[in-house]
Amino acid sequence: MTDPPIRLLIVDDHPIVRGGLRGMFHGDPRFEVVGEAADGAQAVDLARALAPDVILMDLRMPAMDGVTAIKELARVGVTAxxxxxxxxxxxxxxxxxxxxxxxxxxxxxxxxxxxxxxIRTAARGEAVLSPSVATRLLGQVRTPVDALSARELEVLTLIADGATNREAAAKLFISEATVKSHMLHIYTKLGVNDRAAAVAEAFRRGLLTLDRR
Known part of the structure; x- marks a missing residue:
């Protein structure tokens, strides 16, 4: 059974960029571009109306910038x-x-x-960062000893056991956004870019063990 296409909303104040992105996904059955917005305010309105799975968001736009739009999307309950x-x-x-x-x-x-x-990784709720961004976050979040906090270790243990962000959040009685924040801190502290690498690095460093139960 084929998975339904990932519904995309493209947000950028440059029509050429929006057109280029739309063209990039045209004809690819894995994706469906459901709308385009020229600023953050339009993005929030369209996201509420169209229920996309993933929003491709520019940051510097008129009327409402990308960061403000991201906050507003969370405030109004958009789950994209x-x-x-x-x-x-x-x-x-x-x-x-x-x-x-x-x-x-x-x-x-x-x-x-x-x-x-x-996009496919983000649609699963997993963090994805370009290498330069990961490096920048590493420099900002790294602690002197790069030690994981007790909560971060709890989150990573659940992830190692196969839990999704949502499942980990439910088990720890915290929000999914908090789990995601913990995972980003874990990535930067361990110097990795994804969940699998984080788990592997944690085992390598002895932070996780096979007999941890």
Missing amino acids: RVLVLTTYDTDRDVLPAIEAGATGYLLKDTDRDELVHA
Whole structure:
């Protein structure tokens, strides 16, 4: 049985960029572009009306910028994953977007295959970061000893056992957004970019063991 296409909302103030992204997914049965928005305010309205799975969000736009839109999407209860797609990877862009609740952060020079993989990863609720962004977050969040907190270790243990972000949140009585935040901190502390690598690195460092139960 074929999975339904991932529903995409494209948000960018440049029509050429929106057209290029739409064309990139045209004819690919794995994706359906359900709408386009030229600013954050339009994005919030369309997201509520169209229920996309993933929102490709630019950051610097008129009327309402991307970070403000991400916060507003969360406030009004939109459950779509937000994948930032922007030209900028400075601290003043990256950190606020991640803290606002973005599931991923990519730069516009990302090639099609990487973008497709990122969208599918984001649709599953898993964080995805471009290498330069991961490096920047590593420098910001890294502690002197890179020690995982007790809560981060609890989250990673559940992930190692195969739990999704939502399942981990339910078991720990915290929000899914909090689990995602913990996972981003884990990635940066362990110097990895995804869940599988985080689990593998935790075993390598002895933070997780096969007999941990």
